Amino acid sequence: MPNLLYLNTENTNSLPNSILKSNVDRDKIKTGIAHIGLSNFHRAHQAYYMHELIEQHQELNFGICGIDLLESDRKIYNILKDQDGLYTLITKKANGTIDYKIISSIIEYFYGPENPLAAIERLARPDIKIISLTIAEDGYHLNETTGEFNLTHPQVKEDSLSKFNPKTVFGYLTQIFNLRKERGLPGCTILSCDNIQANGDTVKKSFFNYVEKTTPSLLPWLQENTSFPNSMVDRITTVTSAKDIELFKDTYNIYDQWPVVSEPFSKWIIEDNFISGKPDWEKVDIQFVKDIEPFENAKLRILNAGHSILGILGTLNGYKYVHEVANDEDFIFFLEHYIKTEVIPSLQNTEQQNLKAYKKEVIDRFKNPHINDSLSRICKESSSKIPIFVFPTLLKQLSNQESIAHATFVMAAWCKYYDGVDDYGKTFDITDNLSNQLIRTAALSQQNPQLFLENNSLFKDLVHHDRFKERFEYYLSKLRSLSIKEGLVLMNTGKL
Structure with a gap:
């Protein structure tokens, strides 16, 4: 039996064609999207769509820079760092067929708790046209019963004491856009991909409430230089099991430390409200609408x-x-x-x-x-x-x-x-x-x-x-x- 291959860029030349050896030189892909929250769902959904656009249509201007902000995210950050951002999407069909695909659209990654200033500086650069989010309901710090932004949340309070070591996504976004404003750089689109109602409107309202209380001078600039489209995302993605990892290893002699398991079905519908341009996602069946x-x-x-x-x-x-x-x-x-x-x-x-x-x-x-x-x-x-x-x-x-x-x-x-x-x-x-x-x-x-x-x-x-x-x-x-x-x-x- 040949030596076990660890999934990384160096070993991709040895991958079998049946799991789509990349036909794109990853060094030529430029970053255009920053995604906060490298969850299984993001990797089965948004990163998958971007991979398809890169592979099928040579879209090289919207590679993904992944950002994780939670202490609990250290494991996935370390794994993606080891694997050069590569991972396997395992698609399980109802008839028992299993498809494997190496996803290569994540080309950079930062871990906020380790170096928050580095993450802030990277997202403040003008090549980032879209900052997308999968931070789950907890990340929006909404009141559990009223649904309003919770300004009294302990992490929100902590942000006000240490602006350059934020604990919330809104603390990071505030510093990112402050730098863009001070440097005369453009804003960008904030695209929520979370399963909450009117997700774009929700993140906009929460973010603006946060800024109004912490950095009110930034608010007029944000109102002119950012957009928040609503989106509807749909793909059942489950927890990766040890059996999934072992089956992939046994089938292809490749060790992926954290593949993603999903169903074949996938849908993404987005309101067409992008302030700084967007990928040609229509080419991979993403639907743009006026009203979500x-x-x-x-x-x-x-x-x-x-x-x-x-x-x-x-x-x-x-x-x-x-x-x-x-x-x-x-x-x-x-x-x-x-x-x-x-x-x-x-x-x-x-x-x-x-x-x-x-x-x-x-x-x-x-x-x-x-x-x-x-x-x-x-x-x-x-x-x-x-x-x-x-x-x-x-x-x-x-x-x-x-x-x-x-x-x-x-x-x-x-x-x-x-x-x-x-x-x-x-x-x-x-x-x-x-x-x-x-x-x-x-x-x-x-x-x-x-x-x-x-x-x-x-x-x-x-x-x-x-x-x-x-x-x-x-x-x-x-x-x-x-x-x-x-x-x-x-x-x-x-x-x-």
Whole structure:
């Protein structure tokens, strides 16, 4: 057996063509994008698209400079440094086929905690036309219940004491654009790729609030020299397992310390609002639109809501993975009926036929048995997800005097989820910033179901709808005496 190859630039000449040996001299690629947050999702999505544009269309002006800002990011930084920014994208199809591709679009990388000034200086240079972000919900420092930027967050306060050693993405951006302003350089586009509603508007509002409190003299310049397009990103990307690493090693005799595992499906839709130019992403099927909202609403209320619903219901039934729940006919019938009778009617500004096709596509993606996406990942921080994914459907249906049965059943199951015990008596971990509060109110709901809804800042307008509260109490009382499986069977047959 030949000697094991470690993935890096020096060894790429020995890579088999079947995993796409690069046909581009990486030394000729120029940096044009800085990306903050080199997560698995970024590497399966944005970096993948840029790789495709480089490989297929010789786009050499928008290589990626990766930036990580968290102490917990040291591992991925060290690995990418060892591997010269190279990594493997592992795509698992539902039929069991596995495709491997070496991604080579990340050509620079900085680690903020190690040298914040170096990262700031690099992003202040004018060759950076786009600063994109995947920093997850926590990185935006939004209040957990109001959704407003949290100026009292400890890291935000810490930034004000040490401006050149920032802890938040907004601290870095402030110093980056301060340098650009002082040096007479242009601004650039800030492109959020996070799974939050109106992500461009959200990062703009948070950033400007931060600047207004810390460096108000910079704000007029920012308003003239930056843009914040909203985007909708869609690709299921799971946690990389040791088995994935070993299989790649055994198949190709290559050691990649941290490959990325994803499904074949991928979509990226962006509002066309770039202040300093952009790559020709249309060539790799990225769609540019004037208004992202219809696309975003469909994705949030069908795919993301569907994920969370299967996560909550499946966890209560003792399942561990998305595909297990999605291949259980009782669970998937419930989800399909929820989307058909409550979600699609509430999405009035979107072509209904397209939504029906999207529903089928999403269900098929959930059923892929090779992704192994864990329910614990899906359920993590559900108090920041359910209000975005499910509440809008509920409120729209209430407003239209239409059915709320399935969405309200989900809400009752969500309450039961915070009991932390499945229907077989096994406990499961709950990871949620509001877990202490919701575990307490779920316990109190056993005497009075309405007490779970006591947090008005979380449940907002829902608590003013008597029809919802009456149905919630009815379903919760049933689920206290039934298993989730028994409840679903009754729902699916119209007996509950």
